[in-house]
Amino acid sequence: IDESAPSRTLAGRTLDALAEYIKSGKAKKVVVMTGAGISTSAGIPDFRSPDTGLYANLARLNLPYAEAVFDISYFRKNPEPFYTLAHELYPGKYRPTITHSFIRLLHDKGMLLKHFTQNIDCLDREAGVPGDKIVEAHGSFARQSCIECSMPYPEDEIKKHIEAKSIPRCESCKGLVKPEIVFFGEQLPADFFKHRMLPAEADLVIVLGTSLTVQPFASLPSMIREHTPRLLINKERVGGIGSGSDDVLLIGDCDAGVRQLAEACGWLDELESLWAQT
Numbered sequence: 001i002d003e004s005a006p007s008r009t010l011a012g013r014t015l016d017a018l019a020e021y022i023k024s025g026k027a028k029k030v031v032v033m034t035g036a037g038i039s040t041s042a043g044i045p046d047f048r049s050p051d052t053g054l055y056a057n058l059a060r061l062n063l064p065y066a067e068a069v070f071d072i073s074y075f076r077k078n079p080e081p082f083y084t085l086a087h088e089l090y091p092g093k094y095r096p097t098i099t100h101s102f103i104r105l106l107h108d109k110g111m112l113l114k115h116f117t118q119n120i121d122c123l124d125r126e127a128g129v130p131g132d133k134i135v136e137a138h139g140s141f142a143r144q145s146c147i148e149c150s151m152p153y154p155e156d157e158i159k160k161h162i163e164a165k166s167i168p169r170c171e172s173c174k175g176l177v178k179p180e181i182v183f184f185g186e187q188l189p190a191d192f193f194k195h196r197m198l199p200a201e202a203d204l205v206i207v208l209g210t211s212l213t214v215q216p217f218a219s220l221p222s223m224i225r226e227h228t229p230r231l232l233i234n235k236e237r238v239g240g241i242g243s244g245s246d247d248v249l250l251i252g253d254c255d256a257g258v259r260q261l262a263e264a265c266g267w268l269d270e271l272e273s274l275w276a277q278t
């Protein structure tokens with residue numbers, strides 16, 4: 001038996017055991033991994049929830065299959081469906097949720113090592129999480145460029161097109177312009193690969209609102225060292241989390257789950273007032 005490896009980090013797989021671990025000051029390098037589930041209460045649909053998910057509601061776009069709306073080869077032939085959707089999803093209309101404020105609170109307490117997100121809504125930035133603490137694994141609407149010659153495209157121009165549901169074209173080569181969100185068939189940003197080993201340094205990993213179905217993001221939890229506490233707050237069990245001796249599960253709504261954890265840590269008032277200012 002390797003005496004150096006911590007035999008058990010949590011005294012049980014309960015929320016109180018996790019809160020004790022956090023209050024003891026042992027959680028200094030927290031890695032958070034999130035997906036669309038943390039933005040649904042802001043009014044942005046997730047992708048795969050039955051009935052309410054985006055992929056269940058794209059019939060009006062006459063797609064060959066739902067994920068085509070984010071497929072680069074389909075976009076090249078037919079950019080209209082994406083730009084119809086972009087009109088609905090474009091950032092600026094949505095308020096961060098209390099879950100986004102919880103991630104900001106971890107940063108304020110000097111505990112956040114990195115927030116890996118699959119979301120393109122930038123709500124974590126708007127909640128005050130610093131950019132250098134965020135890895136936007138699937139890009140974001142923050143920048144846009146030509147998919148042929150990579151020429152950057154002005155933000156005010158693309159906003160006009162998205163507002164009018166028209167298709168922006170590159171001013172130099174007339175190629176299609178696309179926000180720098182990662183489409184199926186495209187590479188993830190270098191920033192993801194630069195930081196993808198970070199979960200191995202974590203002393204607590206919190207997974208929030210994701211089905212963990214899309215690679216390579218879904219491989220992040222497998223980087224976690226054995227006996228590092230893992231907390232899953234999600235409407236359903238995912239990623240095999242819950243079977244480990246140091247796993248804690250809060251199966252249900254993530255806003256309710258972060259409030260439960262904050263309360264167990266004695267942070268609830270601080271969290272509520274932080275969110276109230278957002």
Ligand code: APR
Pocket residue numbers: 034035036037038040041046047048049053070118119138209210211212213214233234235236238252253254255
């Ligand atoms: N509270 C907790 N969990 C929630 C909530 C909520 N309010 N709403 C949804 N969920 C859960 C769902 O049960 C599901 O497990 O969040 C998860 C959302 O999963 P997806 O819809 O698959 O979203 P995500 O995991 O972010 O998708 C990954 O797929 O289409 C690509 O690029 C796209 O980044 C996206 C990627």
